[in-house]
Amino acid sequence: MMLAVEGLTVRYGALAAVADVDLSVADGEVLALLGPSGCGKSTLLRAVAGLEPVAAGAVRWDDTDLADVPVHKRGFGLVFQDGQLFPHRDVAGNVAFGLRMQRMANRAERVAELLELVGLAGYEKRKVTELSGGEAQRVALARALAPRPRLLLLDEPLSALDRALREQLAMDLAGLLRVAGATALVVTHDHDEAFTLADRVAVMRAGRIVQADPPQEVWRRPVDEDTARFLGCGLFLPATVTDGTVTCDLGSADLPWAPDGDVTLGLRPNALRLTGNGISGKLLRSVHRRDHVRLQVRLDDTDQVVDAVAAIAETPGDRVHLRLDPDGLAVLGRDAGQGE
Template identity: 40%
Template structure:
């Protein structure tokens, strides 16, 4: 069931278009990622949904009711800001209780206890924000938003203030908490790993417009455009001449998805190429990048096309030095992106 519907939202700042007729749906109970490069309109979209900014045109509907004319506090939407926006003079418990003033004292205290336990903050309830780590501050901000029981939770770059070593654990914990609470959430990020690992669906934005919305696996494996293919990970973009389910390329005849006819641009992930002893297409190794369990080879095809190849059995594969001539073949179909 659709919880939130955004229809053709347009927003400009000083003549610069931030959102260009943005349309998007958020399903009840899902975790939805909004991803794109800096300046693509991600945070602007959140601020319009929350009511902190007003669109020039378009509509925002929640459960069939227009909310874009309502004040932020009347929208039943919670938000976790990038800097967490905790009240520095309040304790952890007081921060969590801040939005619960309509409850009586016993219910408020019970809600605080429940959310301290949910976010594993027991024992920290008397501390103030400056006495907490970044990860603990994030959990307090999330607990404060969840305690108010909004219909929708918005999160603006929720992991950007955490050290890289903490992000994976924080992502997993946040996903588990959101699942356990049944909360519908929309978060923005520029980090593809966050978007792919945390969400049920991903929307990729470019210059204020939606490029693609789908499940993480589909967006990564079947990108709708060359921009989506490149933004969500390393890829090889090949020119070819399509003839139904195959295309003639520098790598030779290549299966393609979906079927097409005429000139095409194909996306082929680095793991979709393999080194072979014979057959395939000839290329020259220009560099070798060791990544532990994986090795990336940078290559140049006979026509000058730059290629990347990942091999995941690095310990068992003899190293190929830069300058060596090798043969390649595709082990996955190319995806038509243009």
């Protein structure tokens, strides 16, 4: 059982919102479509659902072309950003709505089973207008899972929630999808969310898929500089990898997963950390973040200003020392330049 998208193009007039996309989702796999706003990821998901007309290409399920199959007969479950719950129905009524196309004698048992799955056991009679944002999205997920869809489509399901709740619900959702054995296509612009949820991440840019790999591979080895920038890299340096050690002008670090040879090294803000030794510079700024302090440092003997992180604030004007942290590094091939 597999979803296959082949050469899919969706146009709005002269604009190709999705351009010649090939993509597959295997049985039981969770695939995240990751990209900035306007890249075409939601349009692609809606085309898979049958909600957008296709200009070229095909959407297939198990080799069956779905071009003439209406939305409600595709066997797909949909969860949108706002949940789209029915305010006149209680929680049980909203979940049971997902079973409206099925003849089932034990609907109440199935509703209770799903609410247990999403962590809302006992909420059957609760009004949906009394739910928190996270609870409402759990109900929307339970409703989508109710008829046991062969594919679950989630369009920015957590983006309306505050950051802390979004992070918690992403971890919960990842577990729920695995327990349910769901095959899912998830649209998100948040790379933390994508890497938490997905078995594989497909990065979109300007209507095209530019990379589709396991999360760790996308994070460590982005396909090009544009992808690396989207994933947080702000500085790029020529470097050499020898026997798992990368060396550049800012020092060296152990990268046992990196191939030997000349590479371009991408540095995220946490790629340089405060230490007792290492490259030195003058601290220009020290800004508190939620779980760390962000530093800006002008390196000695150069006008180059770099970002770094520390556990505690330092005083601007102080002399500091920085070292490379492997967790903040990405490796691109030397020939990887700007994306298409």
